[in-house]
């Protein structure tokens with residue numbers, strides 16, 4: 001046995017919102033090691049941070065870590081609409097601040113956060129414990145012996161792949177963002193654009209909590225073989241297009257890029273003492289790839305259930321985590337994935353129709369689609385609102401025919 005090995009009850013791989021939220025709700029005395037390959041929590045930025053006011057309030061995210069969007073507009077090649085949001089308020093999270101705050105939630109616990117440290121591989125020993133190899137940048141290998149491992153490594157699926165439990169997803173949403181000074185742009189305005197500039201994806205622009213403007217493009221690969229950066233560069237070079245979106249770009253931008261899985265929801269989250277959470281469990285909504293609020297919510301729930309499992313030595317609580325996630329996500333993500341695969345094939349003319357329709361639909365339908373929520377009653381109302389113009393036209397035709405008879 002390796003006497004220099006680090007030991008803990010729970011090894012968490014990945015210090016993103018999912019892994020950090022698990023650590024935050026584990027009981028104080030459950031010993032935890034988080035290995036995170038980046039040198040700082042929350043940096044580099046790999047996400048846009050779009051969320052909703054109702055969720056930041058529910059999750060207790062402090063003010064100052066987000067900015068609200070008061071107006072959101074959608075553009076396609078020939079259509080433009082102000083998106084009806086009703087009472088829903090979109091916000092943009094300051095993710096470096098937020099993720100550091102999430103990390104602080106477990107600072108007082110029996111927890112070690114190893115930054116700049118990569119999880120390499122793991123194996124289950126005969127005594128059932130996991131022996132994992134990690135490497136700090138510029139240093140040698142280390143060994144971690146743990147009872148449980150949480151895969152919070154995002155699209156890397158680092159633990160699941162190492163153990164042959166699941167393969168890295170073949171279909172990915174890949175995004176690039178440029179961040180500019182705010183300049184003349186309205187800080188509380190959000191823009192989303194579709195069509196010929198962003199085949200198999202969409203673009204966005206919004207103000208951030210620290211007074212900058214982010215302009216980005218995300219696409220699904222391999223549905224398109226073009227990179228989001230090529231598309232974003234084409235947008236940035238096209239001054240008339242920027243004018244139409246109402247955007248002014250100044251100075252040299254900072255560049256951010258990120259990847260997330262874009263595959264159907266897989267309900268298996270627990271593999272003995274190995275559990276997945278966050279993007280490695282495909283938690284981001286299939287409609288627009290919004291994952292942060294879901295990762296925090298379900299990550300916190302996993303921390304509680306895993307704490308019970310560590311205390312009792314039984315894995316029943318982990319099954320509860322898996323079941324609750326299934327209940328919360330399975331149906332919505334099935335519908336959402338249908339929307340995702342359909343939209344990825346849309347031609348510019350389809351987007352023109354969609355953007356026009358977005359302006360005519362009620363806010364309930366639009367917000368439900370953006371949030372990736374499709375309860376049956378909502379679907380029925382959305383279908384009715386889509387069918388209403390058709391039914392009205394048909395009724396009119398019948399009336400005029402009846403009138404002639």
Ligand SMILES: Cc1cc2nc3c(=O)[nH]c(=O)nc-3n(C[C@H](O)[C@H](O)[C@H](O)COP(=O)(O)OP(=O)(O)OC[C@H]3O[C@@H](n4cnc5c(N)ncnc54)[C@H](O)[C@@H]3O)c2cc1C
Pocket residue numbers: 013014015016017018019035036037038046047048049050051117118119120152153154155156158173174175176218257258259260277278279280283284289290291292293295
């Ligand atoms: C371009 C883009 C835009 C997005 N926009 C939004 C948005 O507007 N709103 C929203 O809610 N969501 C958005 N998302 C999705 C959201 O970012 C993710 O759902 C969320 O970050 C997932 O959190 P996570 O903790 O599971 O994984 P991650 O955030 O990916 O964190 C995992 C961490 O693990 C680390 N890691 C990986 N492998 C190892 C290893 N072997 N060893 C050690 N560390 C490792 C990684 O460096 C990473 O930092 C976006 C995603 C992308 C790519």
